[in-house]
Amino acid sequence: MDYTRMYSLPNDITLADYLFHRLNQFKIHTVFGLPGEFNMPLIDKLLTIPDLKWAGNANELNAAYAADGYARIKGIGCLLTTFGVGELSSINGIAGSYAEHVGVLHIIGMPPSSIQTSQLLLHHTLGNGDYTVFHRIASELACYSTVLNDTDYLTKEIDLSIVKAWTLQRPVYLGIPMNFISYPIKSNLLNKDLDFTLESNNEISQDDVIELILKNIYRCKKPVIVVDACVTRHNIEKETEELFRRTKFPVLVTPMAKGSVDESLPEFAGVFCGSISSPQVREVLDSVDLLLVIGCTLPEFTTSSFHFSYKSKHCIFIFSDYIKYRNTTFADLNIKQLIKKLLLALDVSKIKNFQLQENNNGNIYIPNIKLNPTLLLRQEWVWNQLSHWFQDGDIIITETGTTAFGINQTKFPHNARGISQSLWGSTGYSLGACLGASFALSEIRKEQQVINNITQNVFPLFKDPPKHRVILFIGDGAFQLTVQELSTIIRWGLTPYIFIMNNHGYSGDRFLHHRSDAGYYDIPQWDYLGLLEVFGAKIYESKKIITVGDFEKMVNNPNFAIDSVLRMIEIVLPPMDVPQALMDKWRLEQEEEKKKVDHNQPMDWDSTTPGSTISTQTVNSTPSSDEQETPSPTP
Amino acid sequence: MDYTRMYSLPNDITLADYLFHRLNQFKIHTVFGLPGEFNMPLIDKLLTIPDLKWAGNANELNAAYAADGYARIKGIGCLLTTFGVGELSSINGIAGSYAEHVGVLHIIGMPPSSIQTSQLLLHHTLGNGDYTVFHRIASELACYSTVLNDTDYLTKEIDLSIVKAWTLQRPVYLGIPMNFISYPIKSNLLNKDLDFTLESNNEISQDDVIELILKNIYRCKKPVIVVDACVTRHNIEKETEELFRRTKFPVLVTPMAKGSVDESLPEFAGVFCGSISSPQVREVLDSVDLLLVIGCTLPEFTTSSFHFSYKSKHCIFIFSDYIKYRNTTFADLNIKQLIKKLLLALDVSKIKNFQLQENNNGNIYIPNIKLNPTLLLRQEWVWNQLSHWFQDGDIIITETGTTAFGINQTKFPHNARGISQSLWGSTGYSLGACLGASFALSEIRKEQQVINNITQNVFPLFKDPPKHRVILFIGDGAFQLTVQELSTIIRWGLTPYIFIMNNHGYSGDRFLHHRSDAGYYDIPQWDYLGLLEVFGAKIYESKKIITVGDFEKMVNNPNFAIDSVLRMIEIVLPPMDVPQALMDKWRLEQEEEKKKVDHNQPMDWDSTTPGSTISTQTVNSTPSSDEQETPSPTP
Structure with missing residues (x-):
């Protein structure tokens, strides 16, 4: 049934109705934020939409965190704040969504477009007549940012904002000046589905990459698949699982991706924490001759300094939209299409050298240790x-x-x-x-x-x-x-x-x-x-x-x-x-620090070394791990 | 006694010591913020400075508010946050200090300068290798922003940051990469006072303005002096008081400046709230023929749309560093020097037309109303x-x-x-x-x-x-x-x-x-x-x-x-x-809304009018002001 008939919508609805029905269609049923002068009329509209809830958070930063948490479960979240004070309060949460690839649609209720020329606004501005400063700031932390302006493009901009947040899995900034809230929109536009179709990958380039990956898969002796956060964000958990179940390669997850691989599967080998990985994981990584990272979130992942130096020259990094192998970048390849194609091309009978090793590969065992019930917790x-x-x-x-x-x-x-x-x-x-x-x-x-x-x-x-x-x-x-x-x-x-x-x-x-x-x-x-x-x-x-x-x-x-x-x-x-x-990390940093002091005396003033907050001077003792009393905190 | 001898400082101190001793010299004895990875070494240094306290706030936004409140009493405040998460969390507080002219020195503990080339940092970045994005954002909300970089200019940049925050009364962004914290500095630099001397005003331009102001003062019949927030920020309360006490002109304060004029003085006539000023204030403003605004914070103040249409053509607006009269701007004139000079030139015997009116000018009387003790509060x-x-x-x-x-x-x-x-x-x-x-x-x-x-x-x-x-x-x-x-x-x-x-x-x-x-x-x-x-x-x-x-x-x-x-x-x-x-404001907006609907039907979709959140459609009734029960809130 048409959406408009399902919800008995009239032919003409308002722009705000259109926006919130779009969210509803897209299974966004909770919007996070606080009321403020310029978003209250939007919240009024929101409350008239069936199945849409206004969370009413306690402050805007928390609301942004909530929208991010919601998006990590549902694929997209929505934050609605007011111009100036509201949006700036939330910005650190938005930056987190940007850094961690989370699709958050940030809607900002704004003063009317005409305000600069026709009327003056005093509060919630910097007092200098600059109304675009917040948009400028936000655009540094968004994959797409827009403020509604041209009446020909209102619904297109809304649709695009939702699609971008979903497909790019980053925050989108959508500013809605108050004068557009009641702008009339034909409701039947809602009956047209949003177009999430991605451009098809370039076949030639994709074939090259698949050939490269398969060549490595077929010839490797000691492979590891590492699953990073974009596997969840770009919805390729099933495909990834199929890959490691068919190859039987051991699979690690990064801390950001923990939970995206079923840890009860025999292929699961632990959490990849670089140099502070557990001994079992380090054993898996030792002398690895194929490291295939799927769903990379970080360019830094591709370098050896990511807390762990792997010696293999065969590291393939699959990002959400490009692939990196040594110094070669294969651009503009969507990860989901690529992995699906890879699975079609994969012929496991050609895997020649890889031998399943009982020790390194198998179910993680967590002992159930009994302790004296009167002991304090550790x-x-x-x-x-x-x-x-x-x-x-x-x-x-x-x-x-x-x-x-x-x-x-x-x-x-x-x-x-x-x-x-x-x-x-x-x-x-x-x-x-x-x-x-x-x-x-x-x-x-x-x-x-x-x-x-x-x-x-x-x-x-x-x-x-x-x-x-x-x-x-x-x-x-x-x-x-x-x-x-x-x-x-x-x-x-x-x-x-x-x-x-x-x-x-x-x-x-x-x-x-x-x-x-x-x-x-x-x-x-x-x-x-x-x-x-x-x-x-x-x-x-x-x-x-x-x-x-x-x-x-x-x-x-x-x-x-x-x-x-x-x-x-x-x-x-x-x-x-x-x-x-954490204990291991600390010990390691201490050692590195010591090495530095021994081998390569830093300049006198550079005692605080890059990348580490550990100074060489005042570590008194390694905390004893069998100390059982709880030290009393400094009052 | 020299500062270094007073504090028994060695000849060589660190950059962080220098910074915090400068704050201490400048009577900043509390620094607000939270510890984070990149500011902890700075806090360590801070804690070694006598008379300097680390507030240890509960979150960064609150810390920024606290630094702002502190600065409003002491003239300058200091916030110390960590790179990325810390600084972004506080940004809405910094924006408030910017908008309201409050001198806040924002120090940011940063990763070492060399990190991009020599080492990689994963957390607290956007994951895209962009280390300058937070500085770019902050520079939108600061009168001066710098990240320490050139060893020849380290102390100069620190001194300049303090001087700018104090003299311009706006936030200053001072980034300190960790590698500079222990850089050696000669302590005797601390014995040289900071130079807060302002460039002298251009005599010719200043004389023109003084002549203009005096001409208006001498000829006016019904003058009003309005005191705005920059009077306090730029420390000219004494001079302003001398001006209105000698002229005996009635004086109003803006809400932002309430408290900067002694309300027990006979010249004090109330709070200037534009169209929602009290009847007494409106009477003072009625048919005014000289409006002299001292310490303007807002350019908008100079226009008639600032909530109140004054009819006088003789409005003089004295900003912290320029003066506006009709369409003429007299640039680059420091307010304090100007007002001091004005007071020297003022000859009150030349005030000819102004007659003190008992009704409009005199002590504000607040009645002490006795009510039945069982009544609920209003x-x-x-x-x-x-x-x-x-x-x-x-x-x-x-x-x-x-x-x-x-x-x-x-x-x-x-x-x-x-x-x-x-x-x-x-x-x-x-x-x-x-x-x-x-x-x-x-x-x-x-x-x-x-x-x-x-x-x-x-x-x-x-x-x-x-x-x-x-x-x-x-x-x-x-x-x-x-x-x-x-x-x-x-x-x-x-x-x-x-x-x-x-x-x-x-x-x-x-x-x-x-x-x-x-x-x-x-x-x-x-x-x-x-x-x-x-x-x-x-x-x-x-x-x-x-x-x-x-x-x-x-x-x-x-x-x-x-x-x-x-x-x-x-x-x-x-x-x-x-x-x-607030009741008056609401009534007024209702009336304006009604007028608009009657005389100038807005476009159908523009029912939410610019500058107002009051819609014409759903106001059910004016809340009765003698209603005594407390309505129970919606659960």
Whole structure:
């Protein structure tokens, strides 16, 4: 049935109606943001659209984080802010979406186009008559930016903005001056589907690349496939899985991509963390003669300095729209088309030299270690045990800091998905993302009840009917930056698990930076669980977990496994206890630093070396990993 | 005594030492921000400087607000953030400082200069190898921006950054790559004072302007002096006062400048709010034949559309560095030099036509209205009564929204100072500003104990020894955006009064926008006073004030007047009750809207008219101002 008939739309609708119906068509059912002078008329329109919700965030930065988290589940998210103050408050979240390839449509309610000549606006401007400065700033952080202007192109610009955000998986900036909100639009334009068709890859160039890849696949002895974040962003998880299942090559994921490969498959070999990868992963990478990276997010990935020097000359990097092999770049090749074609051409019988090695290739085993229940908790044990508590389909969100390292040592179950902002690394991101992901999942649940299989085709991220839980791990330091978004989670009755890893401050930084006792890593001690009542929560569960016994009691309770209610769990950890990977990173940087001092004395003033915050001078002692007491934080 | 001897500095210090000692010399004793990968080595250095404090804010936007609030008291503030995530998070606060002419030095700890060529950095970048994008963005919102680069100019750039922030009263962006932090500097450079000397005004041009101003002063019958924010920013409060006390001309302040004129003086005639000024102010402005605006912040001020059409052709606008009279601009004239010269040339015996009128000119009288103690509170009465509770020297901070309107109907006592972000209007600003102002005052108190009269000369903002209290009025909606900064206030044992005007959401917007019942104005209801305990406060007072009797009991308690302890007071107000000025603004916009519809039918699609968010269609009824029940908010 036509969209206009389904929603009984009149022939003439307004521009705002058109915009929001387009979002609705595209399965964007929640818009994030706060009301402000220039976006309120847009929100009024939004509220009249069936199936569209206004999240009403607590501040704009959190709203941007939420739109990003939502987009990581649904493929695209939408943020609606007001001109000036609103958009600038959100900009760090948008920069994160840009850096991490997340499709966020940022709509900005703007003063009327005519304001500069016909009327003057005082507030929310810089007071210098410059109305384009915010657009200029935003265009640095968007794959496409536009401010509606020409009445001939209004709907085209809206369509293009949605298509760009989706296909390029980056933020799009769409400014809507208030005078266009009620501009009349023919509703039947909505019956025309958006055109997401990508230009076909150039056949000759594509064949060259496929030949190159296949040649390497057929001849390699010790290959590794590394899956990076663009595999999820560009929706080629199925194709990627087919590739490594048919070749049987071991597959690693980058931290940004953790969750995009089914870790219960035998080919899964661990998380690729460069030089701080686990010993098993380092063994997989050792003397590798084909490194095939799929869905690269970073140009830096192509260089040896990405925390790890691989010796192979046969590294193939497949980005979302180009391929790099040594110094050759094959431009303008869409990754999805390319991988599909590759799978058609692949003849596994021609793989001659590769021998499946039992040791390096197989299911990751996480031991279930029993400890004395009265012991205080340690990071290492907690992360291991969490692997046993995770369930199929979990959405697992981690924060910059210790949780980003800890999560890499867990094993994700079937259909789990990871969300973390590993590259941009903005502290506090994950609480906003948790809100966004929770909204997205509640919608997917609803849609699947209603539309059943249709949704599966539209959002193939989830292969099975979902029973997803949203599980957030956030440090106490990070939580304080964005705390008010907990209130939005409460307001909407969302039911994520919020694990607050309370180690009395910024322990990740505390550990990596040489002055580990510096007062600025300490943060005020809050009654985290008390926030639930203060923010108006009525139905919730909260627990403070201090000992091994507390932890075991919690995870062994079958009711605790069901996400029927909002849960906040404070896990008390020692300030100087960090996950093993972080410990390794620190040790490594110390060694490198030492080497530098020994071999290549830096200039006197250059004691703070590039790329490292570790200074040689004041590291007193390696924190003992078997120290069991929790040091009391500096008051 | 030389600075280096006073602080027993060695001959060679580091660049970071130099920077922070310069701040210390310049009476910046608190630096705002959060630790991050690239600013931690700077914070380490900062902590070694005597008399310099690291505030340790809860997030970067709040830190920027705090630096702004601090600067509004001390003349300059300092924010220290990390590259990328940190600086972008704070950018909306910096934009506010830019718009409102506040001198904030923004220091950014950056990756080493060499990183692009010698090493690669992954996190906190956009992942595209572009390391200058954040500097490009920041330069849009700074009067001066620099990233240290040339070793010959390191100290010169630091000195210039401080001088620019102080003299231009706008943000300055100072990027410090990590490799320069320990660069050796001769400490005796610190013994050379910074050169704040301004170029002398061109005598001929200045004489022309003075002649023009005097001619108008001598001949006018009905003059008004309007004082705007740059009077405080450029430290000419004393000179301005001398001008109106000698001429006896009535003086108005703009909302941004409220507090910069002593309201107990007979010349003070009220707050200039354009078309929504009080009837008394409108009478002063009626048929005015000289409007002399001193310390203009806005070019728009010079046009008739600034909310008020004055009929006089004799409007003189004195900006910080130029003067405008009709279509003539006199460029490059420093305001302070100009006003000093004007005062020398002024001969009041030549004022011929101006007659002091008892009605228009004289002390503002605020009635002390007695009401039944069981009545619920109303905005109108609360703001009136607050005038009687204010004390000499109070720092009174208000937020965007109803408090920004309410404060204009209060009378400020002698030496009071107002802080509000009237132009930029970023919601939540005032809680950060309250933290910054509280730090500034605690320093001024300390300095005055130590240095006595010297400080008076350095910071002539306060004419008498201060016994300042910091008093914040913030709406519940705004408070939620920046709530975590309350925790920083608690952590440092600061003792402002925090009045939370709880009217169940964004009432200012709710009132001005036509859909007054829209759900998006409602916010989650918090237990605001409960936050104190949750954030770890041990010594505090909190009260919920619902009735007239509650309010009177509170303000009549003499202990309540002494700011010996942090106080949080929740004032419960009806959602649709707003200060009179806001009511007037709404009525006026309604009328204008009606006129427009009657006389000049707008295009069909342009129902949302420029400059106004009021639509003609859905205003149901004027909210009754004597309605006494508090409507329950939409759940």
